[in-house]
Amino acid sequence: MSGKALNIGDQFPNFQAQTNEGNIDFYEWMTDKWAILFSHPADFTPVCTTELSRVAQLIPEFNKRGVKPIALSCDTAESHKGWIEDIKSYAKLPSFDYPIIADNKRELALKLNMLDKDELSAEGIPLTCRAVFVVDDKKKLRLSILYPATTGRNFDEILRVIDSLQLTQTKSVATPADWKQGGQCMVLPTVKAEDVLKLFPEGVQTIEVPSGKSYLRITAQPKD
Numbered sequence: 001m002s003g004k005a006l007n008i009g010d011q012f013p014n015f016q017a018q019t020n021e022g023n024i025d026f027y028e029w030m031t032d033k034w035a036i037l038f039s040h041p042a043d044f045t046p047v048c049t050t051e052l053s054r055v056a057q058l059i060p061e062f063n064k065r066g067v068k069p070i071a072l073s074c075d076t077a078e079s080h081k082g083w084i085e086d087i088k089s090y091a092k093l094p095s096f097d098y099p100i101i102a103d104n105k106r107e108l109a110l111k112l113n114m115l116d117k118d119e120l121s122a123e124g125i126p127l128t129c130r131a132v133f134v135v136d137d138k139k140k141l142r143l144s145i146l147y148p149a150t151t152g153r154n155f156d157e158i159l160r161v162i163d164s165l166q167l168t169q170t171k172s173v174a175t176p177a178d179w180k181q182g183g184q185c186m187v188l189p190t191v192k193a194e195d196v197l198k199l200f201p202e203g204v205q206t207i208e209v210p211s212g213k214s215y216l217r218i219t220a221q222p223k224d
């Protein structure tokens with residue numbers, strides 16, 4: 001039996017787990033920061049090694065955004081410790097500065113619906129897919145993405161989404177296709193025409209469309 005599927009906006013469940021850094025209580029480990037929890041099928045596998053290396057290299061970027069990374073893989077903490085030496089070597093980094101949960105019994109994978117029925121271990125047991133959960137400082141789920149084991153994640157894209165989540169939670173904008181930090185934003189459809197000037201003193205450009213409706217309103221990215 002798997003756990004209940006989580007929706008955006010749900011309270012992310014707390015859990016206790018073993019990691020290569022010792023036992024943790026997830027909420028206590030998060031403190032008042034955001035977290036990104038990302039899962040892996042198994043230790044000592046090629047795509048996972050590239051992903052954990054990339055996140056290790058991006059630690060300064062996650063720090064800038066107040067986001068703590070934590071990985072999960074379906075092997076023991078002792079196995080993780082051995083694998084981390086390979087990851088450091090591949091990433092060309094002297095240290096590895098975030099925990100990897102030891103989910104060798106797949107308990108958390110089951111609870112968080114991360115098992116991929118089509119991806120089996122040598123023993124025929126389902127492995128975890130590449131799940132990504134972004135949890136905010138109020139412990140709410142803000143983003144969830146599932147990738148198959150055969151497709152490595154793009155962590156620049158995940159940072160981009162975190163930027164959008166953190167911007168749009170305080171400003172009355174949404175970010176358009178392929179937006180990047182500093183790019184133009186769309187005024188939220190809920191903003192009334194009479195409030196536009198007050199909210200966006202730098203100006204708003206309305207794109208004309210055949211429908212004649214004025215919903216494509218573009219503005220510079222609001223400042224902090």
Ligand code: BEZ
Pocket residue numbers: 041042045046047048049119149150
């Ligand atoms: C990998 O990390 O390379 C991998 C793991 C499980 C299945 C397929 C690829």
